Amino acid sequence: ETGVTQTPRHLVMGMTNKKSLKCEQHLGHNAMYWYKQSAKKPLELMFVYNFKEQTENNSVPSRFSPECPNSSHLFLHLHTLQPEDSALYLCASSPQRTGNGSPLHFGNGTRLTVT
């Protein structure tokens, strides 16, 4: 396994639902990330947390709300999503922020379908 665990692996939700994605890393890393991967498009960085503090929000709509209670856990709370939000949501961690080349360790993602 990768050391980064994401749950659930698959999620189908209606546009009025509220759900949460969970990510846990067992690598002792200090930085955690949320990425969105849509078909045939590059990975899009959504949020970055470093030592539990949010350091980056790439103009993500407020219907996505991240939470990082500690360096090992990261959540993405979802509400009032749109069908175009359907994608693979990937969590990643790294020893520190990627500025010095630290490789990212990814989980296997949550496949989200919004109906």
Add this chain to the structure above:
Amino acid sequence: SQKIEQNSEALNIQEGKTATLTCNYTNYSPAYLQWYRQDPGRGPVFLLLIRENEKEKRKERLKVTFDTTLKQSLFHITASQPADSATYLCAPGGGKLIFGQGTELSVKP
């Protein structure tokens, strides 16, 4: 704006041949470049990092080059095997890591 381009067409090669994947970038001067492998339904897995002062890096059957003048990285897999079939992502970085859309490689027996 910063732009990363990888071969948009899937690459199909015969087992045993060398696969060469291209990553071009514009409006960017990355301090390093990373390559990842992604299998269907899985997250990307880190393979190699090459820094701007390195011309070439090798790891087993993998070789990466980094030409900062051409703004290009080449990723080679020698003696390719069907198990090498996957999508390969390049990610130039330096402050922020930006991913290309990936090139799908298919190695036929």
